[in-house]
Amino acid sequence: MTTTAPEDNRYAKSHEYVHVDGNVGTIGITEYAQKELGDVVFIELPTVGAQLEATDELGSIESVKAVSELFSPVSGEVVEVNELLRDKPELVNTDPYGDGWMIRIKLSDPTEVDELMTAEEYEEYIETESGH
Amino acid sequence: MADPSMMNREGLIFERSKKGRRGYQLPALDVPEQLDALPQSLTRGVIEDEVEVSEVDVIRHFTRLSKMNVSIDAGLYPLGSCTMKHNPRLNEEIARTPGFALSHPLQAEHQVQGNLELLWNLEQTLKEIFGLPRVTLQPVAGAHGELTGILMVHKALSKSGNARKYILIPDSAHGTNPASAHFAGYEIKELKSNARGVVDIDVLAQAVTEDVAALMITVPNTLGVFESDIRKMADILHAKGAYLYCDGANLNSFVGVARPGDMGIDVIHSNLHKTFSTPHGGGGPGAGPVGVSESLIPYLPTPTIERREDGTFYLDDSHPDSIGRVRAFNGNFGVLVRALTYMRSMGPDGMRRIAQLAVLNANYIRARLKGAYHLPYDAPSLHEVVFSDKNQLPHDVHTLDIAKRLMDYGFHPPTIYFPLIVAGALMIEPTESEPKEELDAFCDAMLAIAKEAEERPELVRSAPHTTPVRRLDEARAARQPVLRWKKQD
């Protein structure tokens, strides 16, 4: 599996990615974030229909000995939640950009996506994050 | 030879169950059965899956379980912040005195003069130790004491018109501090420690606004470093009408040497299961009495214990400004009896010796292990010392590995990954109970592990090798939680 961030995603400083397809954004956490967390054991996600603003807390993710809040990189209505994660939270570890996705959001303001980091910018960002 | 891993196997008590076995005997019912005593609709059948075992089964089972624990009685147990000291057995005996053990919490005051006298004496003793004018004995744990203390601060500030919004807590604090402050109704503002690992006086001065209710601080802090500016901190807070709360988890390092009240501290809780030797019991019971300064006395939880002019004692519920009752009945009385027994055994000189030897022992370990292990903060420390795994990381050996390997040497590991301000922290607190031979054996083990980390890192990474079970799959436990036994069909 590649450790580099896929080019067709955009990234938030809090280590979530959004993959845009039409007016729907798929959100998850990055490869870097899952590695930092370690074995993911539980994920708390919003319900379908929830309205989120960009940077709102969308849920939380737990490893054995840590818990982190998840933040929505974009605004909109939650249209789908990855039910697989309920029983197999480890998918976030094994395939964060694929089967380990978390929610899909109908974007209310697609221009927000442009303000997020590109893959290249994100790579640089984590370089400085982990380098201190 | 038998597989050593089989030596410590013991199934669940439920798996020992055999139909018809009994572990008890009661006298036959000697009153006529009252057939209509209970409506059928309220009655349950026997609890089908409950066990049927004999006394022999129970004694064997729990004796075997006990052998899978290490304990302070078996050797040095250097958990930082936990003060695992020797638990004198006199304390156990005294707490079991029938006159104490069989007394009932709701007995009339004239029937429990002995209990009240004991509690009153304990309060007097703690007042002197704290240098504070009143102490409540109601809280049954450190965190319970924290909540009690912060509720008092809240009530006092409310009375003067503004309860305020924030509690300041250093980033090195115990997790209970922010949790307790939150449940007392406050938001938390974290204070960054400075390069010496202590609270920076200028940072504090900046942070203390009219919105701040109190600073919660551990003295000495979780690095074992005494906040030498403590009086100035108190002055800064007091000037703004805020309070200074002290988490007394580390009182063992200065009991009899200095007093919280003289430092300007307004509220302190003391974990009697730490400094005053009541046994930890695998995670409790404990007790967390709270001492307060003059201005907080009206807000103490009820009841308080008072003495009349004629020398009799009573429980006083009549404090209109009290925060109220923090628990049913009278605190963990049995724990309080043990603590007073210990204090009486120590006396004035013994009390100071506790701190002196605890600090000497910790500094001896510090001196012997410094070099082999990285010391992230070089400031002088008192009763505990915090190392990190920085020197071992190049060999891909982490704090967790070092901790697990110590088990193979027969020692309980130190506290690990705490305080949070030290990456890969190893927090060692030997207490005053340890003789030099035991300290040396521990240091030798630590040094041997440091060497192994260089020469045979895989041995350390895969430790422990000699314990009843080896490293556990903690992710599995949390992903598909199995939290009880169930009968297999």
Add this chain to the structure above:
Amino acid sequence: MLAVVGVDSIDRLFDSIPADVKLDRLLNVEGPWSEIESRRWFRSVASRNVTAVDHLSFLGGGAYAHYQPACIDQLLLRAEFLTSYTPYQPEVSQGTLQSIFEYQTHQCMLTGLDVANASMYDGSTALVEAVLLAERMTKNRTKVVIAKSVHPEYTSTLRTYIQNLGIEVVEVPWGADGRINTEALREACDANTFAVAVQSPNFLGVIEDYDSIAQVADGCGATKIAVVAEATSFGILTPPGAHGFDICVGEGQAWGIATQYGGPYVGFMVVRDALKRHMPGRLVGETVDVDGRRAYVLTLATREQHIRRGKATSNICTNEALIALAANMYLSLMGKEGLREVAQQCLHKAAYLRHRLSEIASVLLPFSGPVYNEFVIRTPFPAVEILRDLEHSKILGGLALGDFVEGHDNDILIAVTELHTKEHLDQLVSAISVAISRERR
């Protein structure tokens, strides 16, 4: 050692404590006492108590003297249990961990619910934690409705804890049968109510009707909390889990723990599966080690203060592990038959005594609801005076209900357990009868 440390005296090690806060004298405290001196003083203090040591006691109200199997205390003194710490390092703490897992299992069986934690401080704080749990589960509701017949000290503890949390506590009175007044309960419950809490058997000793309470609570979507302060009652009463309750909390002292003036006891909390990730306190789960052997470990720890800090489900850290261990031993020894037999004896002995007392002409039974092992009687005279009279005959005859509830000055709360013989019960009947006739004179 000083040479290794590099100082010339122990005092130098304390240089970081400024002189102006150092104590320039020894503490002014008693001691040091030898064991002999300590025994002498503490035993003489203990002898100043008037207790069940040489008195016949009918005291209850949340603390009950039951049979204590002899081997429990002996096993509790095993150093490996007594002097070990919280089992954060599972490889060297399997004894404590497995015992907690067994304790959790017993709790689930007794209450008919799914998940139990490793213990709480006591019954009162367990109730508080249950209310706070319910509040977290229900967004934007601020009211807890609680029966007035819940132990008054539990309710005051709740009021203390929630005083700054924006939670309103509404108490619902009891009716003539001593059970919660269902009409008043219905009126108190509304769309703002996040939980309904009742105790059964309640503080008056009366067993509540869980079903009718559950029905009202369900009507407003409130979490149902059952409090049990007399834990041997699980041996005979249908458990709250069987009546759709969500949380059962209470006091485990009745499982053979000494009354010891109020503590240490052991609070328990058991919840429906859906609440497990929101519950406070430690939890032990089953897993395997690297060699595939079954083993136990503290789990779902991210709920707790040492990880989630200010956002934890509770501030609790220390619990009552050793007392929970004692409870596990008690429940195992008594087992399937013993738990039932203890409860039956309590039930029948209390029923016998209640009946005998009611035959005294001037004694009334103010509450008509069903009882387990505790009940209220009313005489024409103040309870404190009757009790004082009984004390002269070396009987601690019960609690003056008026000390806890206004307007009940003539009521006495009497508790019976399997320790009482028929002779004891008859003795109380005649002593009360005599006390009443003395009062008349």
